Amino acid sequence: MEQLQKAIEERGSVLSDHVIKVDQFLNHQIDTNLMVEIGREFISRFQGHDITKVLTIETSGIAPSFMAAHELNVPLVFARKKKSLTMTDHLYTSSVYSYTKEETNQITVSKDFLSSDDRVLILDDILANGQAALGLIDVVKQSGASLVGIGFVIEKSFQDGRDKLEEAGHRVESLARIKSLEGSNVTFLNEV
Amino acid sequence: MEQLQKAIEERGSVLSDHVIKVDQFLNHQIDTNLMVEIGREFISRFQGHDITKVLTIETSGIAPSFMAAHELNVPLVFARKKKSLTMTDHLYTSSVYSYTKEETNQITVSKDFLSSDDRVLILDDILANGQAALGLIDVVKQSGASLVGIGFVIEKSFQDGRDKLEEAGHRVESLARIKSLEGSNVTFLNEV
Numbered sequence: 001m002e003q004l005q006k007a008i009e010e011r012g013s014v015l016s017d018h019v020i021k022v023d024q025f026l027n028h029q030i031d032t033n034l035m036v037e038i039g040r041e042f043i044s045r046f047q048g049h050d051i052t053k054v055l056t057i058e059t060s061g062i063a064p065s066f067m068a069a070h071e072l073n074v075p076l077v078f079a080r081k082k083k084s085l086t087m088t089d090h091l092y093t094s095s096v097y098s099y100t101k102e103e104t105n106q107i108t109v110s111k112d113f114l115s116s117d118d119r120v121l122i123l124d125d126i127l128a129n130g131q132a133a134l135g136l137i138d139v140v141k142q143s144g145a146s147l148v149g150i151g152f153v154i155e156k157s158f159q160d161g162r163d164k165l166e167e168a169g170h171r172v173e174s175l176a177r178i179k180s181l182e183g184s185n186v187t188f189l190n191e192v
Numbered sequence: 193m194e195q196l197q198k199a200i201e202e203r204g205s206v207l208s209d210h211v212i213k214v215d216q217f218l219n220h221q222i223d224t225n226l227m228v229e230i231g232r233e234f235i236s237r238f239q240g241h242d243i244t245k246v247l248t249i250e251t252s253g254i255a256p257s258f259m260a261a262h263e264l265n266v267p268l269v270f271a272r273k274k275k276s277l278t279m280t281d282h283l284y285t286s287s288v289y290s291y292t293k294e295e296t297n298q299i300t301v302s303k304d305f306l307s308s309d310d311r312v313l314i315l316d317d318i319l320a321n322g323q324a325a326l327g328l329i330d331v332v333k334q335s336g337a338s339l340v341g342i343g344f345v346i347e348k349s350f351q352d353g354r355d356k357l358e359e360a361g362h363r364v365e366s367l368a369r370i371k372s373l374e375g376s377n378v379t380f381l382n383e384v
């Protein structure tokens with residue numbers, strides 16, 4: 001997605017060989033016009049699947065997923081990472097391991113909002129090692145819903161997230177695929 | 193806002209005399225069409241103020257604020273409540289006290305995204321005791337930006353949030369104002 005690659009090049013900054021900072025338009029300040037285009041791009045890749053829900057995870061997944069859900073005219077559900085005042089029972093939960101923090105956290109989705117009648121599109125902002133996505137996949141599995149596919153705004157292709165998800169048999173669509181962040185340069189996978 | 197009051201009555205549930213659960217369309221599952229209407233209603237109340245940024249706080253503030261920012265064609269910035277991978281320095285921070293948890297947390301906004309040139313509209317999902325809003329106001333003050341006003345989707349008018357904000361001299365707009373949650377009934381302030 002050209003407009004997204006341009007945003008990453010011009011408004012992103014390479015923090016290390018492994019981390020790209022995109023706070024200026026995705027992770028802290030949100031460029032809503034870009035989110036509209038991201039939503040449309042996600043929809044065009046997952047057309048014709050009778051999607052009934054978009055599922056993401058707080059916090060940065062919400063904005064890019066919002067427009068996709070809106071375009072599809074379906075609800076957006078976001079998994080919680082921590083206890084919420086109103087979510088106390090009747091929950092799907094799954095464990096997500098964090099390599100950086102070396103800890104396991106529980107993500108939760110209320111059973112009220114996901115059932116075996118649903119056809120789910122999982123969307124999130126960044127695909128790194130895929131742990132969060134695996135947690136969401138597990139939640140969908142527990143609900144009995146069908147998983148149509150998984151979309152990411154940015155994939156770090158030098159990490160093993162995509163492999164993990166594809167090995168588990170899932171379709172993955174990433175709007176920008178970063179091959180390398182070495183030498184403070186962003187190199188995309190589709191570059192010739 | 194009639195459509196919002198109807199959503200609260202039909203899709204909300206009263207958890208106690210003090211807590212309304214609106215997970216079905218605002219706090220966990222998001223009704224994006226309703227968010228579009230909420231965004232438009234916020235804009236109509238704050239017209240003609242040359243707003244340059246919408247400021248909210250993660251997580252539930254993002255969806256209702258997204259459409260408002262989009263309609264105004266300005267960026268949406270969301271304050272972080274916890275450490276983020278990419279936000280390490282150059283930050284405005286403010287303390288927010290939680291009565292329920294009896295603890296103080298730091299909220300942060302990068303200095304990159306708020307300056308004295310900005311005219312800010314603060315938006316959030318629920319106004320209860322106003323502590324989170326006071327934290328956002330403090331961040332705006334630190335940046336030197338002008339504060340145009342503060343908008344909430346739902347105000348619990350039986351709590352002192354609105355008074356605190358108005359006593360501090362700020363304009364507050366709430367799309368639904370709940371007078372009472374007693375006896376498992378939602379009573380709105382505008383009801384005759």
Ligand SMILES: Nc1nc2c(ncn2[C@@H]2O[C@H](COP(=O)(O)OP(=O)(O)O)[C@@H](OP(=O)(O)OP(=O)(O)O)[C@H]2O)c(=O)[nH]1
Pocket residue numbers: 018019020021022027057058059060061097098099100101126128129131156277278
């Ligand atoms: N900007 C940026 N972020 C990265 C990058 N690689 C991973 N992340 C994000 O960092 C966070 C890492 O989460 P951890 O659970 O600690 O996982 P990990 O150490 O196993 O990767 C995630 O944010 P999150 O949980 O989705 O946070 P939130 O933004 O939704 O609050 C993930 O999306 C990167 O190159 N750039």
Ligand SMILES: Nc1nc2c(ncn2[C@@H]2O[C@H](COP(=O)(O)OP(=O)(O)O)[C@@H](OP(=O)(O)OP(=O)(O)O)[C@H]2O)c(=O)[nH]1
Pocket residue numbers: 085086210211212213214219249250251252253289290291292293318320321323348
């Ligand atoms: N559903 C619902 N929520 C209420 C109600 N009253 C307060 N809240 C929310 O509960 C959370 C309370 O936050 P605390 O920081 O513990 O504050 P408090 O005890 O001083 O009120 C806030 O969510 P938050 O920090 O905004 O969480 P998030 O949803 O953004 O993650 C606030 O919006 C209510 O009647 N119904």
